Amino acid sequence: MAHKLKIASTSLAGCFGCHMSLLDCDEKIIELLQQVELSRSPLCDIKQVADCDIGIIEGAVANSENVEVIRQFRAQCKTLVVLGACALNGGIPALRNQYSLAECLQESYIDGMGLENQLIPQDEDLPEILDQVYPVQQLVKVDYALPGCPPRADMIWQCLSALVAGQQPELSSELIRYD
Amino acid sequence: MASFSIDQQPIEFEPGQTILQAAMAAGVYIPHLCFHPQFSAHGSCRVCMVRIDGRTASACTAPAAAGLEVENLSDDLQALRRDILQMLFVEGNHLCPSCEQSGACHLQSVAEFCELLMADLPFQYPRRMVDASHPDWVLDFTRCIHCELCVKASREVDGKSVFSLTGRGFDTRLVINAPDGLLVNSEFASTDRAASVCPVGVFLPKHQGFKTPIGQRKYDRHSIEQITEE
Numbered sequence: 001m002a003h004k005l006k007i008a009s010t011s012l013a014g015c016f017g018c019h020m021s022l023l024d025c026d027e028k029i030i031e032l033l034q035q036v037e038l039s040r041s042p043l044c045d046i047k048q049v050a051d052c053d054i055g056i057i058e059g060a061v062a063n064s065e066n067v068e069v070i071r072q073f074r075a076q077c078k079t080l081v082v083l084g085a086c087a088l089n090g091g092i093p094a095l096r097n098q099y100s101l102a103e104c105l106q107e108s109y110i111d112g113m114g115l116e117n118q119l120i121p122q123d124e125d126l127p128e129i130l131d132q133v134y135p136v137q138q139l140v141k142v143d144y145a146l147p148g149c150p151p152r153a154d155m156i157w158q159c160l161s162a163l164v165a166g167q168q169p170e171l172s173s174e175l176i177r178y179d
Numbered sequence: 180m181a182s183f184s185i186d187q188q189p190i191e192f193e194p195g196q197t198i199l200q201a202a203m204a205a206g207v208y209i210p211h212l213c214f215h216p217q218f219s220a221h222g223s224c225r226v227c228m229v230r231i232d233g234r235t236a237s238a239c240t241a242p243a244a245a246g247l248e249v250e251n252l253s254d255d256l257q258a259l260r261r262d263i264l265q266m267l268f269v270e271g272n273h274l275c276p277s278c279e280q281s282g283a284c285h286l287q288s289v290a291e292f293c294e295l296l297m298a299d300l301p302f303q304y305p306r307r308m309v310d311a312s313h314p315d316w317v318l319d320f321t322r323c324i325h326c327e328l329c330v331k332a333s334r335e336v337d338g339k340s341v342f343s344l345t346g347r348g349f350d351t352r353l354v355i356n357a358p359d360g361l362l363v364n365s366e367f368a369s370t371d372r373a374a375s376v377c378p379v380g381v382f383l384p385k386h387q388g389f390k391t392p393i394g395q396r397k398y399d400r401h402s403i404e405q406i407t408e409e
Binding site: 132144146149 | 273277281282291294296297298393
């Protein structure tokens with residue numbers, strides 16, 4: 001049996017919409033899964049990323065755990081594919097970049113409406129929240145970027161099926177949309 | 180009628196037309212952003228850069244002339260356009276899924292046409308005051324690309340002088356002509372041409388957020404090269 005490619009995926013500060021769009025490839029996903037093996041991914045239950053052929057990242061970088069995860073992905077994945085508006089420009093999470101982190105925490109945990117026992121969470125087990133939200137490509141090198149909110153399933157398919165076949169992905173220009 | 184060529188296709192032109200005007204009249208799309216057919220060319224965004232007999236120039240300001248050989252959609256010019264668009268994207272808050280103009284935004288649509296997949300310059304995430312003083316309009320200055328279309332529309336069509344650019348280079352800002360700088364205290368009216376000409380999402384009407392459903396917005400229905408500016 002031919003060697004199966006290993007794919008890992010993760011969702012950082014995002015809504016899992018890009019993963020839903022990946023699943024939107026419908027029955028083609030079965031074709032894909034016959035040719036690949038999943039490593040760490042929300043689609044299975046593996047917690048640590050192993051050496052992989054393709055890493056897929058959705059979501060923006062908003063806390064210290066996100067930074068650790070994308071560095072692991074970059075170190076362990078030969079090819080890094082980044083999905084969606086949040087990962088590529090901060091997207092909805094980056095709306096908080098209009099305010100300082102202190103202002104965000106103050107509003108969310110102290111001053112916001114209907115709050116009781118106001119306290120800003122702080123614990124060594126919690127990841128630290130970054131000063132602002134960053135796009136993935138500002139922290140690690142990205143090989144392929146698929147924009148969209150979410151990227152169209154057909155575009156994800158075009159990219160992944162080409163990579164699995166060992167080819168350079170060519171994206172149809174009409175599938176390139178930013179929302 | 181005299182003609183020149185764009186990507187080897189012959190284009191007829193009237194004396195006095197620019198390359199962009201002649202191309203638009205012939206139905207040939209040259210990506211552009213700060214140009215609007217109703218107003219004089221600004222020549223500032225450089226998205227309409229073409230190569231004319233080997234030299235790059237903005238198509239919105241370069242006069243058409245017989246026999247010119249103009250290169251428009253070649254790979255290297257599209258790559259230059261992506262570089263320019265990338266700079267515009269990182270200088271403002273162009274977070275499309277959060278913007279009501281998405282789907283009807285000229286900047287977004289041009290960048291999609293030019294196949295900009297990712298901006299890899301550092302994002303600035305500018306913080307600027309939103310002007311929500313007017314009962315019917317809100318202005319988000321963090322999206323302004325300083326094309327001056329609202330400035331010209333206010334002066335040339337509306338017969339007012341509500342908007343102006345101030346500052347230079349990176350510090351250029353759109354300002355409002357009112358004693359306190361607020362839209363509500365300016366001469367602005369909802370029917371002004373200045374309100375409808377913005378190619379990005381600075382001018383947003385209140386009380387109708389995300390009114391047009393996805394799939395029916397301006398650039399959902401037609402791609403940008405099929406649309407003439409409204």
